[in-house]
Amino acid sequence: MAETTIVLYLFKRLHQLGIRSVHGVPGDYNLVALDNLSEAGLNWVGNCNELNAGYAADGYARIKGISALITTFGVGELSALAAVAGSYSERVPVVHIVGTPSTISQKQGALLHHTLGNGDFSVFANMSRNIASVLVNLNDPSTAARDIDRALRECYVSAQPIYIALPTDMVLRKISAKELETPIDLALHGNDQETERDVIENITKRIYAANNAIILVDACAIRHRVVDEVHDLIDKSQLPAFATPMSKGAIDETNPRFGGVYVGSVSRPDVKEAVECADLIISIGALKSDFNSGGFTYRTSTKNTIELHSDHTKIGYATYPCITMKSVLQKLLNTLDFHKIRHTESAKSAPPVLKNxxxxxxxxxxxxxxxxxxxxxxxxxxxxxxxxxxxxxxxxxxxxxxxxxxxxxxxxxxxxxxxxxxxxxxxxxxxxxxxxxxxxxxxxxxxxxxxxxxxxxxxxxxxxxxxxxxxxxxxxxxxxxxxxxxxxxxxxxxxxxxxxxxxxxxxxxxxxxxxxxxxxxxxxxxxxxxxxxxxxxxxxxxxxxxxxxxxxxxxxxxxxxxxxxxxxxx
Missing domain, CATH: 3.40.50.970 (Thiamin diphosphate (ThDP)-binding fold, Pyr/PP domains)
Structure with a gap:
């Protein structure tokens, strides 16, 4: 049976996900791992410091869909945490790989450099626990491949960072290479069909009944990869569409149905009126933070809002857990009779060139x-x-x-x-x-x-x-x-x-x-x-x-x- 090393298995999986460059800073607990990047077809960037590397990994992921960051134990990983926390907050998938001391040193509680000098080797990983969707420690060759695949899938699907600890004595340990022949399954889990049918039926009725519906697109539409579905919905429904500061660029702004950027009371008067006078708002991927919502000044009615999210759907005051927006949007595109949708001119598109x-x-x-x-x-x-x-x-x-x-x-x-x-x-x-x-x-x-x-x-x-x-x-x-x-x-x-x-x-x-x-x-x-x-x-x-x-x-x-x-x- 063909074999590989734990580090090559990890790096080849990164390559399969479309990553070609890895950001980070070298340190003695990750050096041997870095020796193997080129064999997996990966380029080493080499940043000026770990904080910059984390920011760079975030920017890379926003273009490529996922990225990787390598730091060393303690001093390196902590320097990157402000950036990784930002990726977690903003829903950006970054694979944070941390080179750690050997499993033997950790078991012995050795007084090593880059530690707190108290024999606790879990303290830094615990600091990352609340800003990582998944945290895995590759300290067991028998489960390493499975742990890697599980973590990488979670990073991609959740659109949030993960933390992978790679001890120095595990880097070159041999494991089976067989799983590399099968790509990681990145498909979303399907919605419950009966619940989804009910959701689609309710949404459809509301859209047909509306006289002045609009579409409001936010950041998670980008992060959870439904921009294509959003564009199809805008084009087929011909409903006015608005972005938020965090989703700027998600909507084609040359589309005549694009109405501008809605930021609550901070919006341009015409945009504010168009959104807040709508009798139905189809909200896609909302992330209503203070700066994204004009200091929490949205003047929209929950009763008249349909919210589509990555892990639930809301119709008015009713919440449907685990009904994800990608499937709902695809079903809507296939079932809506777009001739039944009413249109008004109250929400006009933004001018080709905005002027003061x-x-x-x-x-x-x-x-x-x-x-x-x-x-x-x-x-x-x-x-x-x-x-x-x-x-x-x-x-x-x-x-x-x-x-x-x-x-x-x-x-x-x-x-x-x-x-x-x-x-x-x-x-x-x-x-x-x-x-x-x-x-x-x-x-x-x-x-x-x-x-x-x-x-x-x-x-x-x-x-x-x-x-x-x-x-x-x-x-x-x-x-x-x-x-x-x-x-x-x-x-x-x-x-x-x-x-x-x-x-x-x-x-x-x-x-x-x-x-x-x-x-x-x-x-x-x-x-x-x-x-x-x-x-x-x-x-x-x-x-x-x-x-x-x-x-x-x-x-x-x-x-x-x-x-x-x-x-x-x-």
């Missing part, structure tokens, strides 16, 4: 958020990958109209500043592997960039070519909008951003820097067809904005957050 009329009329050359974000939509092109940092960029991109096929990556729920730079590296690498013709564009504030800017070094090392737009607005503007406009703790040390690429080793002729201070500068640089827009080298744009300027949505949400933070128990 007041900003457009201004004669000022100052680059404001109200002018920039609607403006930049004219420059984006089909299939771009747009990454926005927690802060002004996340809120500003709401006002940008996307061309067809744009993928938006942001971290609205977890909101860890610095996330976007690592995520850009991971996303750009995934794009390079799958479709190098796609452009990758990062919008990040100068404050956030200081947390993880060294990951630009990895981008250069891996030959990636993103366009990095650093918004220079003198510090933490999102924090200023919440509290402390002029507080010193929201200030930062100014950096010479145009020296970054050179400092990190970019070769002459293989990079470019641009400084943008006026609206005319924006128009001259962000012009379709010019050399800059071809994105054939790594480029950094330093774009200057006023210190206390912010997107409309952030100004409103910031005040809401300050109020929520200050609430005292009644």
């Amino acid at each position: 009329e007041e900003a457009e009329k201004s004669n000022s050359q100052e680059i404001t958020h109200s002018w920039f974000w609607p403006h930049i939509g004219n420059w984006l092109q089909e299939n771009d990958v747009v990454i926005t940092e927690t802060g002004t960029a996340n809120f500003g991109i709401i006002e940008t109209r996307f061309p067809r096929g744009v993928t938006a990556i942001s971290q609205v729920l977890w909101g860890s500043i610095g996330y976007s730079v690592g995520a850009c590296q991971g996303a750009a690498l995934a794009v390079k592997e799958s479709d190098p013709s796609r452009r990758v564009i990062l919008f990040v504030g100068d404050g956030s960039f200081q947390l993880t800017g060294n990951e630009v070094s990895t981008m250069i090392r891996q030959g990636l070519k993103p366009i990095i737009v650093i918004i220079n607005n003198e510090g933490y503007t999102i924090e200023r909008m919440i509290h402390g406009e002029d507080a010193g703790y929201n200030d930062i040390q100014p950096w010479k951003h145009t020296k970054v690429l050179e400092t990190f080793g970019a070769k002459e002729g293989e990079y470019a820097n641009h400084v943008v201070k006026t609206r005319k500068d924006v128009d001259n640089l962000f012009k379709k067809g010019n050399e800059f827009s071809k994105a054939n080298k790594i480029q950094l744009v330093e774009l200057f904005m006023p210190k206390l300027d912010a997107p409309r949505a952030l100004k409103i949400t910031g005040k809401m957050s300050e109020t929520l933070n200050a609430k005292m128990e009644e």
